[in-house]
Amino acid sequence: MPASLTATLLGPVLAIRDGSRLELGSPTQRTIFAVLATHANRTVSRDELVDAIWGDNAPATAVNSVYTYVSRLRNSLRPNGRGDQPELLVSDRSGYTLRVAPEGVDVQRFGAALATARALRAEQAAPRAVRELQGALALWRGTPYEGAIGPFVHAERARLAEARLLALEDRAELLMELGRPAALVGELSALVHHHPLRERLRYLLMRAYVELGWHADAIREYHALRKLLVEEQGMEPGAQLRTLYERVLRGEAETAPAAAPLAPVPVADRRPPGALSQLVRDVPGFTGRTAELARLNRLAAEAAAEPTLLLVTGGPGVGKTALATRFAHASAHRYPDGQLHVDLHAVGTRERKTPEAAIRHLVAAMGQPPPPESVDARAAYRSLVADRRLLIVLDNAASAEQVRALLPGTPSSLVVVTSRNGLAGLIARDGARRIVLRGIGEEDGLRLFSRIVGEPFTARHRPAVQRLVAACGGMPLALRIAATRIKVAPSPDEALACFEDGDPVDFLELPGDRESSLSTVIGWSYAALPPEAAHVLIALGMQDAHVVTVPLATALSGLDRAECHYALHALVDAGLLHEVAADRFRLDNLILAYAQWLGKLKGLVPRQRTAVCARLATITRIAPSTESERLQMIS
Known part of the structure; x- marks a missing residue:
């Protein structure tokens, strides 16, 4: 993979090869480079490029324009007079791929550093986590994707701005834990000025004041936030802020209580206290899917003014529920009225949920009694969720009809559906936006395997592990099963050899857990x-x-x-x-x-x-x- 090309996206969009800045051309051509760099080493279809640049306003000549822009961009990226070097921008029937090392794209380095920092925080390695966050924040050079245009750019700017703000909050929280509040007051004051309604920032600033013994300043910050919330949103500050405020008033807050541990996703949980949250546990060691998460964020942002329905479909074991759960946790703060989850049991050992049973589950989750038999349950459900800002995950759906009965009638909520079936009817009739999952790439597959078995084993047997990842087709469930079988085996080396020599279906079984075995998971679809x-x-x-x-x-x-x-x-x-x-x-x-x-x-x-x-x-x-x-x- 060529390592000479680097792409700067956390600021002006730049391409640098061998130390020289390349001419990327017009804003549209620069946007194409930015999209390809964001999804480096993954094929981006022409339709995706059209969607990224023009969205719903694409002209009839959009595809032809993409051909022209890509041709010019390829010439700009081609090494001058050095025919021995491979092409950086390659194409096939599916679309276009920009070949660049992952560390050559600052957006990917930023995301990787945030994930590393969270892992270090979980391991109680706060100083190292702070260094990772500082390195990530140092990558920023201005407004992301400056010089590029279109819906993709707007959605990415919003996503990255939120990620940067969360990184600043995480860093401040870690420095607080390390006993350095004085270094934070100025930075947190400036951030609160720009984000006056952001409760976590205000809480951290209050904590810093308390740690320094400046109780009057902490009380002033609380009253300033409460005034804004009551006047603008008709709500009181959250429980964590109220608790800290009351401790200060009682003289009990010489040292503020530590904040709750960070969530294992790159977006902090900022739900109002008491808000309903039924989301299932995030998948430990979630790996890859950066492009898919970005696309879900973009689709959700683009559909903000209309009922939003996102579909995540794909074959058995490909990680649909894991992706939807990760996305839901990351998006939860945008839906303060709560997050609901219901498994519709399209496949598995339990009986498939009827729409009426699912409605009873959702209504009960919101603390309401079930509607009487004389009332249309579906109409009562729509009335209950109307105009609420809810995130509803309908997992493991069987059909469009099953899902359609559970859709709110107003655009304030987001519904995320996972299914092994295509559910094309929801696209045709209900305006659903769909992504279809395939296996993860080789590098992500190697990382996932290494998270379970260990990096030294992977490094020692890299060619064999690469063959294992390929044999599993990048299917996350299969990789987890294989890695677990190898890790717990008396001789991991022999277990890896057994995988190569045997039947993969027989190997990908976990004793005592049939529902996590490959033959069972695929067998549900077959049945x-x-x-x-x-x-x-x-x-x-x-x-x-x-x-x-x-x-x-x-x-x-x-x-x-x-x-x-x-x-x-x-x-x-x-x-x-x-x-x-x-x-x-x-x-x-x-x-x-x-x-x-x-x-x-x-x-x-x-x-x-x-x-x-x-x-x-x-x-x-x-x-x-x-x-x-x-x-x-x-x-």
């Missing part, structure tokens, strides 16, 4: 398939190709073309296949391995494979020497 789709999935396991076509699937399954076409798209909707082109589909590594495992389990492959290959030979009217060659001919 919900229509019969034709289940039959085709097993048939696809009778060969080794990852990319399959309708003719190949037809030959393998014995179904007619129309039936097979329907079955393949049912597999796509269930997240078990990806359509990469018209009538051309891709099986991820573990889904193919599961299909082959199913075939062996049912005893179908040995009996049917010879007949299938004979049929392929008849169709192609030639007889290649091996079964694999015959199977490849029709694909």
Whole structure:
């Protein structure tokens, strides 16, 4: 990966190669560079670029303009007279990728430093956490994405401004713990002046005054905040501030109580005290998904003036609930009336929740009695949540109808839905904005594996671990299971070798926890398939190709073309296949391995494979020497 290119986004958008600043051209062209740098080493589609630059106001010529701007940008990034160096901006049918080392993009370094600081705080290593935060804050050079334009830039500026403010608060809190309040008063006073309603800042300033014995100043700050909150928002200061204020009045606050530990996400929890919070526990060691989180933030920001519905879809074990939970925790402070969570049980061992049962759950969570049978429960629910600022997570949804019954009728709330199914009806009828998850990249996969097994083991066996990450298709659940199996094994080295030599489906099982085993998690999706789709999935396991076509699937399954076409798209909707082109589909590594495992389990492959290959030979009217060659001919 080229390391000579660096991208500055926390200030004016700049590209620097080998110490020289490159000319990025017009604001639109600069924006394209900024979007590609933000998502460095990930393919960004042309539609994403159009959306980032123009949003809903894209002209008819937008795609053609993107081609032109990218061509000019590629010329700007190309090393002059040095044909031996690889291209930094590459393209394929899916879109464009800017190849640059992660440490070469300041936005990514900033996010990584914040995550490291939180991990160090959790380990009680406050001085090191402060140094990480200071390094992160030193990366800022002005207004983020200066010189760039469009909806993406506006959303990113808002996200990064919030992240920077949280980093300043975290740093101040840590310095308070280290007994250095005098160094904070000036900085906190300036921040409170610019953010007068931000309760955490005001609390930290009051704490600093208390630590210094300046009780009158602490009382003055409390009354100033209370006046603003009552006049502008009709609410009192939060419980933490009130408690500190009362301790000062009673003369008990020679030393203020320590603040609550930081949340394990890059956004602090600033809910009003007493607000409802049903969010499930954030996933420990959450790794990667920076681009997906940024996209969710952008989609939520763009839809602020209308009912906001976000879909997170993808195959089994890909991390939909983990991503939605991380996003919900990070966004909770924007929804002061509370955060609700309900598992709709589309898959799993429990009975699927009906809309009425889900409404009863949500109504009870808000402290209300269930509506009487004579009342329309759905209408009563909409009335209850109308105009409240709620964040509602509908996890593990089965259908659009199940979700639609739970949508508020007003635009003040945000609804986040996770599902293994595509739920296209919610996009068509309800204006949902969707992201489809695939596996995480190799570097993120290595980091996730290392978090569990340890960096020394990964470094010692890096090629083998890279093969393991590839075999798992970047599926976070599979990587966690594999890493856990290896970590707890008597000989981790032998366990890693067993993974390489054995059946991945058999290896990715956790004794005593069937619901965290791969065969169970994928099996829930398989069990919900229509019969034709289940039959085709097993048939696809009778060969080794990852990319399959309708003719190949037809030959393998014995179904007619129309039936097979329907079955393949049912597999796509269930997240078990990806359509990469018209009538051309891709099986991820573990889904193919599961299909082959199913075939062996049912005893179908040995009996049917010879007949299938004979049929392929008849169709192609030639007889290649091996079964694999015959199977490849029709694909």
